[in-house]
Amino acid sequence: MPDDPHSPSADARRAARAEAQWTVFAIVVIVVVAALTAFAGIHYATMPQGLVETANPSALHLDGEFVESNLGSAIESDGSVTVRALGQQYSFTPQCILVPAATPLTIRAASADVIHGLLIEGTNVNVMLVPGYISVITARFEQPGEHLMPCQEFCSVGHEGMWGKVRVIDKAAFADLAAKNRRLSCVE
């Protein structure tokens, strides 16, 4: 009896309709979340790296921009600051990154051995350091202060001890220090 509202086929139709309605609801949620993720890129809350740059991890200490004397913060001609850092088992170099407040920063970092992660607490800076590649991410700190910078990618037994910090100081004080030193850090 196809017209019997209590027949097994009527039950199956009701179940199929409920399932279709729930599917539409789930698709709407997924589309909204995907659209907001795209908006985050447009709004620069997070932005995938535009250009793939490579660096030979076995020769980082010998040649190129990640030699020890070039690590740390440097003022660029446009007033922005570029920070260069290395991650290796189990520390960051420099261990303490010194940056000015209210200044656009570009962080360039690489790994000398395995995959590490660079995360600055209280910001959206959260990037993987993959051996062979240079990770580039922008940041800006409005207020002076200190932020923890732990490795966020398990990198073997000493991982939990691998962390650095970022010290944000007044812009003028940073400019004074930069006039005396080519590369800045707050390693004591």
Next chain:
Amino acid sequence: MINSPTSTNDSEALDRPRDSGPLGAAVLAGIATAIVVAIWFAFYLFVFIPRAVP
């Protein structure tokens, strides 16, 4: 009472919730999903977007 005999001629009353479809399940799943999505929106709007670096 828990062990009271059920009425055998009350099949219409038993069929009524079945006819309306799985409404209770939809409400329960809807509330659970809404809570998760609301938490996602809260982090997105009040933590993630304010940290944007234009």
